[in-house]
Amino acid sequence: MKRKIIHIVLTGGPCAGKTTALAFLRQKLEEKGYIVIIVPEAATISINAGISPVNSLIGVNVAQKAIISLAYQIENIFRQAASELSGEQNVVIIYDRGITDSSAYTPPELYKSILSDLNIHPVQARDERYKNGAIHLVTAAEGAEEFYTLANNTARYETPEMARAQDRKIRDVWMGHPHWRMVDNSTDFQGKIHRVHREVQTIIGVPPVEYERKFVVSFDRKDLPKHCQRIDIEQFYPISNDPNAIPRLRKRGQHGFYSFYRTTKEQIGSGINIEVEDFTTEVRYEASREFIRPDTALVRKFRTCFEYMGQYFELDEFENPFVKQILNGDALLELEITDVEKEIILPPWVTDSREVTGEPEFSNFRIAQALARK
Numbered sequence: 001m002k003r004k005i006i007h008i009v010l011t012g013g014p015c016a017g018k019t020t021a022l023a024f025l026r027q028k029l030e031e032k033g034y035i036v037i038i039v040p041e042a043a044t045i046s047i048n049a050g051i052s053p054v055n056s057l058i059g060v061n062v063a064q065k066a067i068i069s070l071a072y073q074i075e076n077i078f079r080q081a082a083s084e085l086s087g088e089q090n091v092v093i094i095y096d097r098g099i100t101d102s103s104a105y106t107p108p109e110l111y112k113s114i115l116s117d118l119n120i121h122p123v124q125a126r127d128e129r130y131k132n133g134a135i136h137l138v139t140a141a142e143g144a145e146e147f148y149t150l151a152n153n154t155a156r157y158e159t160p161e162m163a164r165a166q167d168r169k170i171r172d173v174w175m176g177h178p179h180w181r182m183v184d185n186s187t188d189f190q191g192k193i194h195r196v197h198r199e200v201q202t203i204i205g206v207p208p209v210e211y212e213r214k215f216v217v218s219f220d221r222k223d224l225p226k227h228c229q230r231i232d233i234e235q236f237y238p239i240s241n242d243p244n245a246i247p248r249l250r251k252r253g254q255h256g257f258y259s260f261y262r263t264t265k266e267q268i269g270s271g272i273n274i275e276v277e278d279f280t281t282e283v284r285y286e287a288s289r290e291f292i293r294p295d296t297a298l299v300r301k302f303r304t305c306f307e308y309m310g311q312y313f314e315l316d317e318f319e320n321p322f323v324k325q326i327l328n329g330d331a332l333l334e335l336e337i338t339d340v341e342k343e344i345i346l347p348p349w350v351t352d353s354r355e356v357t358g359e360p361e362f363s364n365f366r367i368a369q370a371l372a373r374k
Contacts, residue, residue, distance in 0.1 A: 009095040009130035013139025013167025041096040042071035064106040104169035121257040133203040134177040139167040143185030176229030184310040216329035223349035228306035260285040297371035
């Protein structure tokens, strides 16, 4: 049996509870038999060593190049170690921040230049290195101000106002990750840590279980939120020898960089899916086009990822205008959830909506079939 290595990054604003969450996760996951590897935060190592972006004698350029390069090397060392472990125990690598965090603090051209020297595209750094999940813990300075402190991290220097602004920047740079999740301060701290654990449990489920809610919505594009990411998606359904499986091949990316995925979903309840996903190559993706199911068509859409009221939404608009007739609406709005009882609050700019969770005719597969019949 091949060992499974799961990559999850914990990120967020200053004083968000990452240190406590990491310790809690290690204990809980090791109790379940996982080997747990915690990759330390490169920025803290660099700042404590004297290479700080706020030191005018060092400067942002030198400091961020050191931080990003250090993160890249440390991550690679731990990833290599995980691949060489003996035995068959599954491994969970949890990264205390990732390379993408630095883009919230680094001028865009400098960030691209540093990654170019490392032969990494910024979208690749966000989407592929931490492929299984990116969990954002909101700073205590937003919603739990009385608990915001600088005392538990010698590298921390931010005022509450700075912490909130940095938290917003970090959300923006990670938004668009295929499996981005946010944990806010709507519960007490213990509840927050347990919610982080629940998100991780959902991610590492064997196979992962996806809980989602889906709505057909109408809206005006000019009302879309300022803080969002647009993702281009192309996907199709190849012929399968398994009559019970519907595999999907997807091309997903931004700014000229694309990742390629092969996914199989099995619906086990209303809005509850078992999902098995892995990377594939561009060559295999293109070659598989020849074997597209004859009763389906290629689907192209663009996805707007945004956050509203502590919820992470994905708004899918389809390239083919005929899909609006199929939907009887402008787009599909989805969000993944861990608390099935939690009330969903839709954005105020949604002018019309109806929930279609669990209704098969609104699946992308059925849309691909409808496009083939057109």
